Structures are given as structure tokens and as C-alpha cells.
Amino acid sequence: MNSIETYLTMKGGKAFYPDKLKFIALIASLPDGFYLNKIEQAGNKRTIKQNNSMWGIPYAFFKRALIESGNYKNISDQQTHEFCMHHCLPEDYKERIRKEYDDDGGMVDMITGEIFKSAFRLTTTKMTTKDAANYYENLQQFYAEWFAKDENDFIPDPDPNKATRT
Numbered sequence: 001m002n003s004i005e006t007y008l009t010m011k012g013g014k015a016f017y018p019d020k021l022k023f024i025a026l027i028a029s030l031p032d033g034f035y036l037n038k039i040e041q042a043g044n045k046r047t048i049k050q051n052n053s054m055w056g057i058p059y060a061f062f063k064r065a066l067i068e069s070g071n072y073k074n075i076s077d078q079q080t081h082e083f084c085m086h087h088c089l090p091e092d093y094k095e096r097i098r099k100e101y102d103d104d105g106g107m108v109d110m111i112t113g114e115i116f117k118s119a120f121r122l123t124t125t126k127m128t129t130k131d132a133a134n135y136y137e138n139l140q141q142f143y144a145e146w147f148a149k150d151e152n153d154f155i156p157d158p159d160p161n162k163a164t165r166t
Contacts, residue, residue, distance in 0.1 A: 007045070034110070046124075046132035053158035054124070054132065058139040059084060061155050065147035085122040088138040093131045097123065 006023050009016045017023050055077070063080040066072040072079070098120065106117040127135065140155045148154060 044129045046127040046129055049158075050127075050129065050132040050136070051124075054136060054139070055081075057158060058136065058143065058155045061143055062139070062147070065143065069147075081124075082122075084139060085124065088135060088142050089122060089124070090131060090134040090138060093127065093134070094122070097126055100126070 006017065006026075008018075059077065059080050062084055063075060063077070066075050066080065066083065075083075101117075101120045104117065106115045108115055124132075124135070136158065140157075143155050
């Protein structure tokens with residue numbers, strides 16, 4: 001296990017974990033060793049509904065369109081995700097995650113003492129609710145400009161009451 005992430009809410013100087021017992025059990029299960037405990041303000045992380053809408057609606061449209069284009073025969077969901085991130089992630093979001101990557105000191109190989117960094121790659125896991133909304137709009141716009149067959153072929157807005165992942 002390389003890392004553990006959990007969220008907590010601070011109220012009146014007290015920490016509240018969504019699943020405190022699970023977190024305590026996870027910490028107790030760690031093997032002996034040296035660990036970094038890092039606390040940072042998370043902001044408004046994208047919601048599960050936003051994530052499910054992204055995978056369930058625009059990605060399905062993109063996957064179909066990419067297959068129909070003839071350039072992709074058996075495109076996977078992950079390849080569709082990579083295509084969409086490359087073309088549609090908001091530039092300010094890309095800059096922010098690139099800066100976080102550049103500011104990360106890397107990891108220390110405990111055997112050799114060498115400092116190394118993993119390869120930079122685009123990700124949607126660090127999105128705020130605003131980033132996710134902007135990304136969804138970019139997906140809609142890109143699809144309309146590059147793949148739509150007519151005015152009736154468009155990615156609909158997500159239904160706030162229903163968000164399913166295919």
C-alpha cells in the first residue's frame with residue numbers, strides 16, 4: 001500500500017471522520033515502518049453524483065462516437081476517459097495539478113536513499129465541484145463541435161436526481 005486518503009470535517013476543534021472505525025482499523029493494519037501524515041484542506045471535492053454522471057453520460061457518447069469514427073475498434077472505458085481528459089480538462093485545472101506535481105518532493109527509496117517521482121499523468125481525482133462542472137461543459141462543447149451528427153445529437157445536462165454509471 002503506497003498511500004491512504006481519508007477526509008475529515010473539523011468542527012469546534014474536533015475531527016469528525018465519515019467512517020471513524022474503518023479509518024482506525026486501516027491505520028492499525030499498517031505494517032511497521034516510517035509514514036508521513038499530511039493534513040491539507042480539501043476544498044469542495046467533486047461529488048459522487050458528478051463522477052457518476054461523467055462516466056454514465058458523456059463518456060458513453062464519446063465511446064460510441066470514437067468507435068463510429070472508425071479510428072477506434074475496441075476502445076475501453078479507460079481509453080475513452082484518457083481521450084476526454086486530454087481534450088476537455090479545463091486548462092486552469094491542468095495547471096493546478098501540474099503545479100501540485102511539480103511541488104511534490106517525490107518519494108525516497110528507503111533502500112538506496114534515492115529521491116524519485118512517479119510519472120505525471122492527467123487525472124480527474126483532484127477535481128473540485130466547480131472543476132467537475134467545467135469539465136462536463138467542456139465535454140458537451142467538444143462533442144457538439146467534433147462528433148454531433150445534427151442538432152439533436154448532443155450530450156444532455158446531468159439529471160441532478162439521477163446519476164448512474166454504465
